Amino acid sequence: MPSPLGGRRRSGWTWGGSLLLILGISTAVHAQSFRLGTWDVTMSAGVDLVYDSNVDEAYPDEQVAGYRKDDFLWIPRLSLSTKPMVLGPGTTLSVVGNLSYEDYFRRNDLDVELYNLTANFQSMMPRVTFGGYAMMQYDVENEMDDTYYPGGRSRDPYSTYEGNLFFNWNFNRLRVETYITYTRERHDNEQYKPDDQDEVDWFAGVYLDLFSWGSLYYSYERDITTFAQNDVEEKEITKEFGLTGTLPLTWIRHPQITYTFGLKSEDKDDAEGATWEPNHVITLADELQLSRSLLFSGTATWENEVADDEVGFTFTFSLEHQISPRVHQSLSFEQEPESTFGSNKDTKLTAYVYQLGIRDLFIPRLNFNGSMEYKEEEPLGVENPRTEYTPLLTIQFMHDRLLSRRLSRTLSYIYTWEGSNFHEEGANERHLITYGLNYQF
16 A cells, blocks of 8 residues: 655555544455455455644645644555456456545645546467556645645546556467557646546557567557647657667676667657668676675666667666674665767656665564665756755664454654755655554455
């Protein structure tokens, strides 16, 4: 269950219900199933009691008088899932449903019901696999990228209805993959109504595995989006063919090089005509065990989309150290894009992250996780660019305990501190305390 401890953008708190009027947060309990007709069903329920010192996740200069900064909330929830039911040879059907309710004690403008219901089916035969799913979901997102809206206006509750069908066929070296997806999105708040839309996405791809290290491919994708408010339709057709795979450098153990070399055509409804342009992606990835407790890994990706005149070069490095069976630390570095190799993206991101995890701290089942992150975001290609520097500190303590075979309790504390040179009145600081129980039926 995603909890209210997310970052500046929260999305889709599900997994809940209001059947148990007890305090709780979801934790792992040995799953028990019961029969409901021909279904084997697993069900759990619980309620979280949460104290949040910064419910809007805002900097001090974003706070608006008249809106309470901190609050208590409780989140009752119910989760139900079925084991795959056999409908025929190689054919299964499963259903997952979740329901929750976020109820703030004072900030009632943030209250919302959240639900998700998904049904999946799949059929597998010697050369053919087909299936699909149907999904109904009600989500909430926080739109706080650039503008802060007080009083809950930043929250964007919306409903999503989605259906998908796919069909895959293979014969020796030949593979065919195709799918069609329909999505309907409807927003509750008036300022987000322009985003109401219906989308139909159809894809087909043919792959010929000529070699063990590479395949010829051709793909066709047709995406039609209709905006409900003005009935405007946008159409985009993308065609691509080329060669993709892993270079067979048998004389070099490191690194692994994957690639895609091809031609790409994009035809939009406002374009006069589509042209074929080169499209190249090369990725180098490697992993080295420096010692029994030290692991180094890294990736570098160069992508050139000629049609859009976009070149990107991104690389990441990480070092993981298992200090002891209970203590683990890691250090990572990322840069996107690096100006090397003709990269022309509009923003340069540089990030450093250090993480430390300790299990069974002081007492059994008390876990500690902490991280320190530093980011630089520099606009490229503009006069007098202003670079944003963002340090972020996160500290988390969590203790869980099984009170009985079916009942579990969790207590957690999370502290976050985020600074920015774009906010001179102080840092974005947050304390989040959660206590609860979860019951597995």
